[in-house]
Amino acid sequence: MQASAGAAAGAELLLGIGDDASVVGASGVCVTSVDAMVEGTHFRLQEGFSEPSEVGHRALAGALSDLAAMGARPGEAYFVLGLPGGFSEQQALELMRAAAALARDTGTVIAGGDVVAAPILIVSVTAVGWAAGADALLTRAGARDGDLVGVTGNLGAAAAALAQMEGRAPRSAAGAGALARAAAPVPRLSEGLALAAEGAHAMIDLSDGLATDAAQLAARSGVRLELQLGDLPLADGVVEVAGALEVEPWRLAAGGGEDYELCFTAAPADRERLEQALTRAGGVGVSWIGTVRAGPPGLVLLDGEGRRVQLEGYEHRW
Amino acid sequence: MQASAGAAAGAELLLGIGDDASVVGASGVCVTSVDAMVEGTHFRLQEGFSEPSEVGHRALAGALSDLAAMGARPGEAYFVLGLPGGFSEQQALELMRAAAALARDTGTVIAGGDVVAAPILIVSVTAVGWAAGADALLTRAGARDGDLVGVTGNLGAAAAALAQMEGRAPRSAAGAGALARAAAPVPRLSEGLALAAEGAHAMIDLSDGLATDAAQLAARSGVRLELQLGDLPLADGVVEVAGALEVEPWRLAAGGGEDYELCFTAAPADRERLEQALTRAGGVGVSWIGTVRAGPPGLVLLDGEGRRVQLEGYEHRW
Numbered sequence A, B: 001m002q003a004s005a006g007a008a009a010g011a012e013l014l015l016g017i018g019d020d021a022s023v024v025g026a027s028g029v030c031v032t033s034v035d036a037m038v039e040g041t042h043f044r045l046q047e048g049f050s051e052p053s054e055v056g057h058r059a060l061a062g063a064l065s066d067l068a069a070m071g072a073r074p075g076e077a078y079f080v081l082g083l084p085g086g087f088s089e090q091q092a093l094e095l096m097r098a099a100a101a102l103a104r105d106t107g108t109v110i111a112g113g114d115v116v117a118a119p120i121l122i123v124s125v126t127a128v129g130w131a132a133g134a135d136a137l138l139t140r141a142g143a144r145d146g147d148l149v150g151v152t153g154n155l156g157a158a159a160a161a162l163a164q165m166e167g168r169a170p171r172s173a174a175g176a177g178a179l180a181r182a183a184a185p186v187p188r189l190s191e192g193l194a195l196a197a198e199g200a201h202a203m204i205d206l207s208d209g210l211a212t213d214a215a216q217l218a219a220r221s222g223v224r225l226e227l228q229l230g231d232l233p234l235a236d237g238v239v240e241v242a243g244a245l246e247v248e249p250w251r252l253a254a255g256g257g258e259d260y261e262l263c264f265t266a267a268p269a270d271r272e273r274l275e276q277a278l279t280r281a282g283g284v285g286v287s288w289i290g291t292v293r294a295g296p297p298g299l300v301l302l303d304g305e306g307r308r309v310q311l312e313g314y315e316h317r318w
Helices: A052-070 A089-106 A157-165 A173-183 A189-197 A210-221 A238-245 A249-255 A268-280 B052-070 B089-106 B157-165 B173-183 B189-197 B210-221 B238-245 B249-255 B268-280
Strands: A012-015 A022-025 A029-038 A073-083 A109-117 A122-131 A148-152 A202-205 A224-228 A262-266 A286-293 A298-302 B012-015 B022-025 B029-038 B073-083 B109-117 B122-131 B148-152 B202-205 B224-228 B262-266 B286-293 B298-302
Touching: A022 A073, A022 A109, A029 A052, A029 B073, A029 B109, A029 B122, A052 A073, A052 A089, A052 A122, A052 A173, A052 A189, A052 A202, A073 A089, A073 A189, A073 B029, A073 B122, A089 A109, A109 B029, A122 B029, A122 B073, A122 B122, A148 A268, A157 A173, A157 A238, A157 A249, A173 A238, A189 A202, A189 A262, A189 A268, A202 A210, A210 A224, A210 A249, A210 A262, A210 A298, A238 A249, A262 A268, A268 A286, B022 B073, B022 B109, B029 B052, B052 B073, B052 B089, B052 B122, B052 B173, B052 B189, B052 B202, B073 B089, B073 B189, B089 B109, B148 B268, B157 B173, B157 B238, B157 B249, B173 B238, B189 B202, B189 B262, B189 B268, B202 B210, B210 B224, B210 B249, B210 B262, B210 B298, B238 B249, B262 B268, B268 B286
Parallel strands: A073 A109, A224 A298, B073 B109, B224 B298
Antiparallel strands: A012 A022, A022 B029, A029 A122, A029 B022, A073 A122, A148 A262, A148 A286, A202 A262, A224 A286, B012 B022, B029 B122, B073 B122, B148 B262, B148 B286, B202 B262, B224 B286
């Protein structure tokens, strides 16, 4: 067999698109996530909603975000495109160009795929990452009594964008920041690597919304997470859109999906070291939003006055 | 990180379904194929067409067939299911049970997936295989002047089944064999491993039809393939269905997709050794259907009288 293409980060692509399968030189452990976006469920293509380029970016970002949540180095991505008759070759190229740009930015090689006819646009991405060993990775299961709960970046952009696109809140100068952020989420790969390397205990990415995803982490770790909703870091435009919706801003930050920030837990003694590691990694900042307690597994959300709040996670509404 | 599940063939699954991504102990080379089946394009669910179990089996078989065509050992499979509102949980279970049965039969571990809402049924499978090194694999690119062209098993079952399901040919006792074979194609994994180990030169699986796939192999190898259509091995029922359609049986055998047999080339001196290796592997038999010539790359199809025939490959008609 002949080598036919360049090297990926952490693994070498030996045979890419054009044969029955792709071949990658492997070592350590292989970390794999699949993530699908379906027109009508995850995005709309009509005027005022998503462009093809946004769909390509978001599909890859969502799959890479799962690798970030494990602390894996990104390696290869494989794309399944289901293309409807009305979707032009030009649109398909725009979609894949945006995906290729994000792949380049993250050191990911698009190594294979499948294109099929479909009645609606479908983009399914398999993202493969690599690590030296399983011990180098973080799961959802390691949170411990006494840990702090941290979150990267800012929350609520996706929910604030959705409210504007659906016309539930007016588009505004402030809200434009949320729209831009939601159209091009950034998988927190360097942050995930740094947090795994520096001894965080458990991690998950926020794809379904903090209220849903933190509950998953709590369940898998067998602990209780208490989050202070008033401490949630808010993305640009969230306060303004929440005002128009007449809800507290933390409802968008904790209830909206697809922000793709990382939620993790760590020992209080490691707090400063983790913050410094994130700074060195060139990553976004961290906010400390709660604590881990022993006791019946579950999630407790407390508002600014310390009252317990019920909040459902993100439900795809399209 | 804790190990959480059993071992795959050739790789160890360290973390399976339930976290952000799956983790597999890796060595050698990783061989990856993605393959999607979409309702209305690749199958129909109404009466007289496909059952959910057939869709699950065929989706995994198609992805594993690509690994067979490389000579890779199967390792893990990842499923994306797009489920429409009218598709019941019971049907989804039937689909995945059939996939799990094929996974078990082939030593494949279903290691992860994603389930999303969709307007039609979508099954996208990522199949990952393993080999000691790239040198142990076969590509489409190695065919040489003077090679023989071989094909495993029998051809035409998928096309003969389609003709019956669409009512273009009557259902018959003879045709039932083709229907059964088309509903549960067998990826030729042991055959692919044996052919790669014993020195075949190039290989491809027949997913789009021999006329299309052999042309791909010819193009990638830069050679001319001459195939004798009268020598094609015919699946049960193909002669009878072709009779009802008033076409030569080789039109179904060379033009129909999804038979998932392997087409390969090998030196004439290796013919007997390869046949013995396939017998030892417990695999299906081989038929020798043509030769490789130097010259302008392409495919030449010759009928029983040595006349050149034009034949289009399989086009999905649903």
